[in-house]
Amino acid sequence: MTTRTSALLPFVLLLSAGAAAAAPNFSGDWNLNPARSKYGQFPAPSALTRKIHHADPVLNMSTTQKGAQGEVTTELKYTTDGKPAVNKLATGDAQGSAHWEGDRLVIESARAVQGGQAKQKETWTLSDGGKTLTIVTHITVPQGEFDVTQVLEKQ
Numbered sequence: 001m002t003t004r005t006s007a008l009l010p011f012v013l014l015l016s017a018g019a020a021a022a023a024p025n026f027s028g029d030w031n032l033n034p035a036r037s038k039y040g041q042f043p044a045p046s047a048l049t050r051k052i053h054h055a056d057p058v059l060n061m062s063t064t065q066k067g068a069q070g071e072v073t074t075e076l077k078y079t080t081d082g083k084p085a086v087n088k089l090a091t092g093d094a095q096g097s098a099h100w101e102g103d104r105l106v107i108e109s110a111r112a113v114q115g116g117q118a119k120q121k122e123t124w125t126l127s128d129g130g131k132t133l134t135i136v137t138h139i140t141v142p143q144g145e146f147d148v149t150q151v152l153e154k155q
Helices: 003-021
Strands: 028-032 047-055 058-067 070-079 085-089 092-101 104-113 116-127 132-141 144-154
Touching (some): 070 092
Antiparallel strands (some): 085 092, 104 116
8 A cells, every 4th residue: 555545545434434424314203295296197195104213224114004995004124235125015025125325215125916026116315304205116017117206294
């Protein structure tokens, strides 16, 4: 290692530590803002709340959604380091993983549905000083593909 390289090493390590510390924390109680969300051809739920516990790499969430079919609560657990996770749903097991792409959290999952496979890719971002969580989801099912954008506000 040259003298110049050794002089730069502490600076490079400091930058690396700062980048790792910049990952957002999604913890909190969140409510859907239907006016700012986009469900496309599908009806938005009448209510959606999500409780998130995020202590990187652990990410646990409980989502309660009310709609035409009644109320459904889903519990999901991931780690943000890309390790595979299996979540038990009423419709069967969903396999997935979560990982960081810069300051965005990406959660990808798949499950069996109607003789095929349903896949979704969620991209989470925080804005408004951590008070707004936007989740852009690309969904692929045997009948086609579509996108949903959910805007949730911290309680």
